Amino acid sequence: MVKLRLLLVEDDLILKDGLERAFTKSGYAVDVMSDGDSANKLLTYQEYDVIVLDLGLPKLDGFEVLKRLRARGSKTPVLILTALEDTRNRVKGLDLGADDYLAKPFELDELEARVRALIRRGVSGGSAKISFGDLVFDTSNRQCSFKNVTLSLSQREVALLELLMLKATKVVSKAKILEHLCSWDEEMSENAVEVNVSRLRKKLNIFGIEIRTIRGLGYLLAKLEPVD
Amino acid sequence: MVKLRLLLVEDDLILKDGLERAFTKSGYAVDVMSDGDSANKLLTYQEYDVIVLDLGLPKLDGFEVLKRLRARGSKTPVLILTALEDTRNRVKGLDLGADDYLAKPFELDELEARVRALIRRGVSGGSAKISFGDLVFDTSNRQCSFKNVTLSLSQREVALLELLMLKATKVVSKAKILEHLCSWDEEMSENAVEVNVSRLRKKLNIFGIEIRTIRGLGYLLAKLEPVD
DNA sequence: TTCATGCTGTCAGCTTAATGTCAGCTTGCT
DNA sequence: AGCAAGCTGACATTAAGCTGACAGCATGAA
Numbered sequence: 001m002v003k004l005r006l007l008l009v010e011d012d013l014i015l016k017d018g019l020e021r022a023f024t025k026s027g028y029a030v031d032v033m034s035d036g037d038s039a040n041k042l043l044t045y046q047e048y049d050v051i052v053l054d055l056g057l058p059k060l061d062g063f064e065v066l067k068r069l070r071a072r073g074s075k076t077p078v079l080i081l082t083a084l085e086d087t088r089n090r091v092k093g094l095d096l097g098a099d100d101y102l103a104k105p106f107e108l109d110e111l112e113a114r115v116r117a118l119i120r121r122g123v124s125g126g127s128a129k130i131s132f133g134d135l136v137f138d139t140s141n142r143q144c145s146f147k148n149v150t151l152s153l154s155q156r157e158v159a160l161l162e163l164l165m166l167k168a169t170k171v172v173s174k175a176k177i178l179e180h181l182c183s184w185d186e187e188m189s190e191n192a193v194e195v196n197v198s199r200l201r202k203k204l205n206i207f208g209i210e211i212r213t214i215r216g217l218g219y220l221l222a223k224l225e226p227v228d
Numbered sequence: 229m230v231k232l233r234l235l236l237v238e239d240d241l242i243l244k245d246g247l248e249r250a251f252t253k254s255g256y257a258v259d260v261m262s263d264g265d266s267a268n269k270l271l272t273y274q275e276y277d278v279i280v281l282d283l284g285l286p287k288l289d290g291f292e293v294l295k296r297l298r299a300r301g302s303k304t305p306v307l308i309l310t311a312l313e314d315t316r317n318r319v320k321g322l323d324l325g326a327d328d329y330l331a332k333p334f335e336l337d338e339l340e341a342r343v344r345a346l347i348r349r350g351v352s353g354g355s356a357k358i359s360f361g362d363l364v365f366d367t368s369n370r371q372c373s374f375k376n377v378t379l380s381l382s383q384r385e386v387a388l389l390e391l392l393m394l395k396a397t398k399v400v401s402k403a404k405i406l407e408h409l410c411s412w413d414e415e416m417s418e419n420a421v422e423v424n425v426s427r428l429r430k431k432l433n434i435f436g437i438e439i440r441t442i443r444g445l446g447y448l449l450a451k452l453e454p455v456d
Numbered sequence: 457t458t459c460a461t462g463c464t465g466t467c468a469g470c471t472t473a474a475t476g477t478c479a480g481c482t483t484g485c486t
Numbered sequence: 487a488g489c490a491a492g493c494t495g496a497c498a499t500t501a502a503g504c505t506g507a508c509a510g511c512a513t514g515a516a
Contacts, residue, residue: 014272018300025303107325108301154463171369176323191503192465198505199464215473215502216383217319217370382474419492420476426494427475443484443491 003029004049004119009039009065010081011057019052022108023115036060043069048076050118052111053098055082063096070097077118077128081106099128100139113166114139132168133223135209137161146207156181157200164211164221173218231257232277232347237267237293238309239285247280250336251343264288271297276304278346280339281326283310283317291324298325305346305356309334327356328367341394342367360396361451363437365389374435384409385428392439392449401446 006028010016016032023030031048033039037059043051051069055062066078077099099121100114114128117139121128128139137144142158144151153161163180164172174193181196182188197219201211212222234256238244244260251258259276261267265287271279279297283290294306305327310317318329327349328342342356345367349356355368365372370386372379381389391408392400402421409424410416425447429439438450 014296014300017272018302020301022301022303108298108303109325156464171371173319173323175320189466191467194503195465195505198503202505213503214371384475416476419478422492423476423494426492430494441492 003027005029005031005047006115007039007042007046007048007051008032009034009036009051009057009062010054011035012054019108019111022112026112034058036062036065040065040068043074044072047074050115051076051078052115053078053080055080066096066098077121079111079114079118110166130162130165132165132221133209135165135204135207137165146209151203153200153203156196157203160196160200161204164219168221171214171218171220176218231255233257233259233275234343235267235270235274235276235279236260237262237264237279237285237290238282239263240282247336247339250340254340262286264290264293268293268296271302272300275302278343279304279306280343281306281308283308283321291320294321294324294326305349307339307342307346322368322370326368338394358390358393360393360449361437363393363432363435365393374437379431381428381431384424385431388424388428389432392447396449399442399446399448404446 004027006023008016008019008023008030010019010032011034016034020030020032031042031046033042034057036057039053039057040060043065053062053065057065062080062082066080069076069078078097079100079102080098081102099118102111102114113130117130118128130137130139134147135144136146139162142162144153144158144161159181160177163177174190177193177197178188178190181193197211197213204211208223210222212220214220232255234251236244236247236251236258238247238260239262244262248258248260259270259274261270262285264285267281267285268288271293281290281293285293290308290310294308297304297306306325307328307330308321308326309330309332310321321329327346330339330342341358345358346356355366358365358367362375363372364374367390370390372381372386372389387409388405391405402418405421405425406416406418409421425439425441432439436451440448440450442448
């Protein structure tokens with residue numbers, strides 16, 4: 001079993017350390033760079049299977065590293081990390097050829113799930129996908145389809161579905177959803193979550209996918225089974 | 229036999245002392261911190277096999293300590309202690325990546341059983357589970373399943389079952405159950421316990437699990453055996 | 457600009473599930 | 487038998503969650 005090579009570009013000391021340890025533990029061969037310039041230089045001669053790239057970097061920011069990497073023709077999957085829950089940055093990153101995007105603070109689970117998805121993508125070609133049965137979520141263009149039929153979902157619905165799919169079959173609490181849907185400055189009621197769940201649920205039910213309510217705990221994604 | 233390293237973060241003097249002594253006696257290598265900030269710092273460079281974390285801490289609360297620990301990528305199992313029987317806190321804690329949760333006041337037995345479960349989990353991977361025959365209780369999402377069939381239980385039923393499983397095959401008194409089911413401000417009759425037992429019993433019988441009544445003493449969990 | 461369109465949060469009223477109490481019954485012990 | 491302990495169906499009361507309707511806002515076309 002050959003280890004997968006992962007490059008982590010992150011300047012925050014503690015985060016860098018933690019992530020390095022975590023990825024190493026998960027069986028990746030991890031290299032770490034803490035500024036954009038060295039990362040960029042390293043990438044001119046070293047190939048990786050996946051790159052986790054912070055945007056706020058000293059010397060050369062993440063956007064620039066990514067841009068130059070793509071300019072050199074590399075197709076290595078890149079996952080962007082950023083301190084800001086900012087749609088503009090997400091869009092800019094994806095435009096520059098990032099394959100996925102994660103806003104801090106994030107959870108390790110989530111990051112690892114996404115990295116796995118990116119690598120799977122790398123193997124199969126195409127873009128990074130998370131699937132749940134016949135439901136497929138493409139992280140690079142943030143679209144979701146069921147048996148090749150693209151669902152028409154709003155941003156909120158996409159974000160919600162993404163979270164549910166990442167945690168598939170695990171309970172996701174309203175608080176968690178709230179946190180995932182809105183950034184830290186904006187406020188939102190729990191009822192808003194209910195409303196969004198309701199809207200998404202209606203669309204998913206058509207395809208036999210159920211958002212199950214676990215009273216007092218949250219929601220989880222499940223295949224709709226014939227009730228006995 | 230190498231000792232397991234346990235970090236106890238608790239500010240209450242008496243409790244801290246008692247727990248430290250108890251865990252030491254049980255063969256753990258125990259370190260104790262009494263505020264969130266020092267615990268957080270310690271955790272940046274020291275690994276533990278399990279962490280018992282109080283939520284109400286000076287300087288940096290337990291949630292924050294946990295959040296930072298997870299953000300650094302640590303997967304060390306964490307058991308949260310809190311003064312409040314508060315569902316919101318429980319949910320929040322589990323969202324932040326706690327593996328189990330215990331409301332004060334608790335019994336030492338119970339705490340130790342849970343810590344053991346967490347450590348067992350650490351070895352086997354996955355989340356902390358308590359099992360009883362084919363019945364498995366997942367403490368991290370508070371769901372119970374029998375041979376992979378998830379049981380549909382209310383919160384009260386879950387709490388009751390959890391207690392019975394922890395003490396499996398030992399008699400649990402009504403008073404104890406009462407204490408475990410409701411927090412200290414709310415009152416509840418013994419009959420309520422009987423009702424809850426009755427409801428849970430009905431659901432468990434389907435799976436051949438019996439809640440046996442020990443007249444005058446309490447209840448215990450048992451496999452339903454053909455009566456002789 | 458102005459209007460239309462779609463997204464999304466809030467609200468209100470409704471539906472459903474959870475759960476304690478009670479009453480009357482059953483069980484088991486002496 | 488007679489008593490105490492325990493059981494459980496029925497009911498009432500909350501609490502949680504759902505959803506249609508509406509309004510504010512952004513976007514884009516006329």
